[in-house]
Amino acid sequence: MTLAKKVADRIRRWPKERVFSRFDFLDLGSTAAVGMALKRMEDAGKIRRVRRGYYDRPRTHPLLGTLKADHKEILAAIVRRTGMRLQTAGSNAANELRLTEQVPARIVYETDAPSRKLDLGDRNPIQLKHRPLREIARASESSRFVFAGLRAIGRTHITPERVAHLAKELKPEHRRLLLRDLRYAPAWMHPHLRAIAAGEPKSRT
Incomplete structure (x- = not known):
């Protein structure tokens, strides 16, 4: 052949x-x-x-x-080629997790590579923002995604309904990873993350 x-x-x-x-x-x-x-x-x-x-x-x-090509598929191909690490930035994570209906004006990812704009032709560029590797690599990808979404919402806006939503939407294996990665999250998130991991209907503080 x-x-x-x-x-x-x-x-x-x-x-x-x-x-x-x-x-x-x-x-x-x-x-x-x-x-x-x-x-x-x-x-x-x-x-x-x-x-x-x-x-x-x-x-x-x-x-x-x-x-058009899916921007996530483009990023996945770039990651395979370059080896850089990516994680979805806060407001984008909150939107994708359906914690908010507000659609971010820009698509932003955090990376261990240098900051730059990624031109995708006839659409808005993707913003890549540098973040130290130690802050990206420690927790699992799914846990970092949840952390970013909760951080964007802010501790005063994390309601029992939002916690119940995440407990329902996340895959069981991703909920288990939240407990394993608890040490990498801010202390104020811990009660919410435990409730999400347990599949409880509301967060207990």
């Missing part, structure tokens, strides 16, 4: 929304050879370039037409 066919076969096996770069095929051949294979597929309309060096398979919606 030729390199081009191996690359195409792997892409077909992936979910269509996955974003990838030539570095996802290093086991198949050199970056130059893989890059040429991807360029030929792009020219043939089989894949599209979503930003320099990154591709996906075009997806269409019967009403919306061609869909």
Whole structure:
């Protein structure tokens, strides 16, 4: 099987929304050879370039037409390529956890890499803000996500209803991780996190 066919076969096996770069095929051949294979597929309309060096398979919606690449898939591909660490910033985490209906004006992630804006073409750039590695790497990703959301809401606005919502929405394994990672959260969060982990209907302080 030729390199081009191996690359195409792997892409077909992936979910269509996955974003990838030539570095996802290093086991198949050199970056130059893989890059040429991807360029030929792009020219043939089989894949599209979503930003320099990154591709996906075009997806269409019967009403919306061609869909944009998911920014999370783009970030996942960048993380695989660079090895940098990311975590969703507070207001974005609160919105994704449905702790608030307020939609942040910007998409912000914290990273152990240098701060910069990530240009995604015809959409608002993603802001990457540097944060020391020790503050990102200690707790599990799911726990850090909850910590960020609660921190954005603020201790005076964490209601029993919001705690019950998280207890219901989080996967059991993620609730268990909250207890394991309790030491990495501010002390004022501890009662709320214990209630979420226990699946209790309200927070007990």
